[in-house]
Amino acid sequence: MKFTKMHGLGNDFVVVYQKDPLNESPRDLARAVCDRHRGVGADGLVFILPSERADLRMRIFNADGTEAEQCGNAVRCVAKYYYECVSGVKKELTVETGAGIQRVWLDVAGNRVDQVKVDMGVPVLQxxxxxxxxxxxxxxxxxxxxxxxxxxxxxxxxxxxxxxxxxxxxxxxxxxxxxxxxxxxxxxxxxxxxxxxxxxxxxxxxxxxxxxxxxxxxxxxxxxxxxxxxxxxxxxxxxxxxxxxxxxxxxxxxxxxxxHVYMTGPAEVVFEGKWLGSDASF
CATH class of the missing domain: 3.10.310.10 (Diaminopimelate Epimerase; Chain A, domain 1)
Structure with a gap:
């Protein structure tokens, strides 16, 4: 499983780009990959997936294996990865998450994404x-x-x-x-x-x-x-x-x-690698 290690202000993720939807929930894989002693080490495992409703879909699994609805720092990382490694064209994206579709705007310098602005939606107060x-x-x-x-x-x-x-x-x-x-x-x-x-x-x-x-x-x-x-x-x-x-x-x-609440901040690539563990079939 090829991956990219990324972070948003130190909130770090193992990001995996996959052209096919996930057939199962990789809870055990997330726990193994995110382990900071025996794995890559991260706060979460993030998949960039195809979407029928948006430019891309994001699924995020916490370090304990539970799936989160969405994550603001991860959205910025996903948007940066998608522009720099997949699209290279669109500076405004839509990202499908478990909490709905989020709009994202990219501040690009040369071919590199510097800052990412995310429409985080209307806060729920009830x-x-x-x-x-x-x-x-x-x-x-x-x-x-x-x-x-x-x-x-x-x-x-x-x-x-x-x-x-x-x-x-x-x-x-x-x-x-x-x-x-x-x-x-x-x-x-x-x-x-x-x-x-x-x-x-x-x-x-x-x-x-x-x-x-x-x-x-x-x-x-x-x-x-x-x-x-x-x-x-x-x-x-x-x-x-x-x-x-x-x-x-x-x-x-x-x-x-x-x-709506709007969030603007950076996202960074740290390194790329290949996971060789037993759950690398995703």
Whole structure:
């Protein structure tokens, strides 16, 4: 199985281009490939596949083998790969994901994609649709108790579920201690991604993330989008914000015109290789 190792701000993926649809779910393959000691090492295994509804289809499997609905950083990587290695022509693409079709715009310098802008769609705010077990039109600053500690969370879906929690100092906050406990809390029937946020200003956020199925990662595109939406809903920032993540910065805008969230950031190729494991038939 030929693959390309890529990352979006350190959120890294093993990307596989395949001309035929997947006949089965490669859960075991994802776990093996993403293992950082015995495999390639990645936060997820991503397939670029044919689509009848868009220019291409993306399927992403987390490091634990579970399939995610979509991933903002992976979409940017997929779009860069498709332009540089497959298409070479279209600077505006449509990508089919498990959360629907996303529009993507490519900033190309020479033959190389520099920045990728993604229409992440309209954020889902209704509790039942996110989903959380709290049945409210907006789950904003809702109390949450975990092991005797009290948090306030805002729940949002960007095609995948997110919980945003504001803290005083995200740099020193023990994400690895509280992230997995919140991810699996009974409030969240499909588990959840968890973003911990410190507000710098009306236009800047600091963010660390515990990703569902992957653990703590250096960046999360959909999580950055959810964090800006939560910041707007709670009156902490405006709608155009730079989100500072461990791996770098993302530009996020929650448009007042169409209610869509737009994410702009880079994607990088690291290396190419061939997987020789026993599950290399995909």
């Amino acid at each position: 509790g039942e649709q996110i989903p959380v077990t709290i049945r409210k039109d907006r789950v904003v600053e809702e109390p949450l108790e975990v092991d005797g500690r009290h948090f306030a969370f805002t729940a949002i879906s960007m095609g995948n579920p997110h919980v945003v929690i504001f803290v005083d100092d995200v740099v020193s906050f023990p994400v690895e201690a509280w992230g997995p406990k919140i991810e699996t809390h009974p409030y969240f029937p499909n588990k959840t991604n968890v973003e911990f946020i410190t507000v710098r200003s009306n236009r800047e956020l600091d963010m660390r993330v515990w990703e569902r199925g992957a653990g703590q990662t250096m960046a999360c595109g959909s999580g950055a989008c959810a964090s800006v939406v939560a910041s707007v809903l709670t009156g902490r920032t405006g709608r155009h914000v730079i989100v500072h993540l461990w791996g770098g910065d993302l530009e996020i805008e929650w448009s007042e015109q169409d209610d």
